[in-house]
Amino acid sequence: MRTLIFRSIAPFLTSLMVLFSIFVLLRGHNEPGGGFIGGLIAASALAIYGIACGVAAVRRAIHFHPMAISAVGLFMAALAGVLSVFAGVPYMTGLWIYPSLFGVELALSSVLVFDVGVYLVVVGAISSIALGLEEGDRD
């Protein structure tokens, strides 16, 4: 799979897919999308990059170990529920704030934090498996 065409295109394709995955993640609360599907898109982006340019390049690019990424995601997701203790409501209750940024109202919520956590868990876990399999192929 290491053709010149594929290797030239893969970085652009990967960055586009990661961008798209973040878009899918952020639109997820009220429309189709969310952390899980966004994470899958990002993980397949990393897998494509790995097929084209090698596993070492992917590991360099994401800097952290994939398992550490999913651990951060798990931590975020669990902590997002704990925020509700300060509001006196049960665990995992969605809490919203509406700060205004340059005149645009932003709807931020603990649900978003949870979704970002799910995104990271999926990216980390799936790309960890994918990278492991791609490394196994070379042996």
Next chain:
Amino acid sequence: MASQSAPLVDLSAVYVTGPVAAADWLVAAPVVWCILVGAVLVMLRKNTRVQPLIAIPALGVLVLMTLALVWHVIANGTVTMTMGRWLPPFGISFTVDLLGAFFAATASCVALAAGIYGRTDVDDSGRRYGFYPFLVLIMAGILGAFMTGDIFNLYVWFEVLLISSFGLLVLGSERAQLDGGVKYAFLNLIATTLFLVATGYLYGLFGTLNMADIAVKASELRGTAPLMTLVTLYLLAFAMKAAAFPVNFWLPASYHTPRLVVSALFAGLLTKVGIYALLRILGMLFPFEREALSLVIAIVAALTMILGVVGALAQNDIRRALGFLVISGIGVMMAGLALGSPAGLAGAIFYAAHSMVVMTALYFAVGIGARLGGGFELTRAGGLYARSGLIAALTLVLFLSVAGLPPFSGLWPKIMLVKASLDVGAWWLAGAILVTGLLTTITVGRIWVLAYWRPAPGEAGEAAAATPLPVGATVALAGLVALSVAAGVWPEPVMALAQDAARGLLDPSAYVQSVFPAEASQ
């Protein structure tokens, strides 16, 4: 989005509107704590020296949390927290009654001991494979299963603990471990799939997954819906999880292969989660169907306990023998489920807690014995008594306890179960329990005589004599033995707790009221 405008609908129709008392957070806290600590440990998985320093205090905090939860439930009755504030049955409820809290506290104590024992038993490579993260995350699964009030959520927690258990089982990726791991994984996946199929069926019949809701609706549906089929499916799925005869063969095939501390944890906790699910679903949700199946369950129970202990008697590897003793104990617990009377269920609950502590401690004791030079082969072991009187004494206490001899914790639940069987005239079930006790005594007596009393066979003894006693492991062992002795000489509080828990299972009105406070008071 009309974000800040006033809500157009009456929120009290979808939300739990009452305030949440700070103490009610104890319901969610143990599981959340395990997940948070587990995540931190995964981040630190290369740092093998720091891991136990975080994990062991964290498990200590977990023990305190679950003990506080037991205290809270005793003081205030069953507690419920519905996640995301959605009204049950739509939100997922965590509902902790006395049974769940008692099992959770016992399991946490066992996990703390396993964490301490793991310091000496699991080397650097095992820690790099993730012993401590998996240990904490498996506790999230086990405690979630004990605390949830939603059947599908129970399935999810089973998955969480299964995935962690796969990781623990192949810690180190040795050949024998992978072999045992595949058998374990395959058969447990079948059981889990059956559980899922049954749950899909249940959802089709009831239109709800909330246990309290099911308990209310079961009596309405009993005439029309095929509940017997449903309950039989659940019985098969959980009997497989609990390793009851004839679906027990995965346990002896896999429990002797992993690191010793992992075997100990599995023997103590995993099969008991199956027993817990049987008690909850057959005992609480479908008592009439359980009554109809009671003869089947009783026969399964009698066969499980007798064949389990006969299997143990035939083994040469001590770890394998202990695996069969675990199965035998499952039979005793299922006898309580078959009886279904308050005394029978209380006996099963007490025995499950006893078995969690004692089976884990037995594996610890055998592991320390092997480290001192005895090995796991009965034909070659010997001289352990001469090498360390302390370990030999602690092991003897555990042997007597597992055989059900006084004054240790195995005695009382067996008395309760024998009496409960005789009360309903099931003399053969009482006989099976007593015969099992006798055969267990012979089994552990044989191990004791061969591995502890017999002088060390020649060359093996001299080399190992210099091995120092592992301090952490001995402390973990002594702690669990102390629990067993305390429950043996001072059984009244535990017995009262088990009886209250059994009453809560047989009359779920308090459980239902905790989830649906408004409906019950109408």
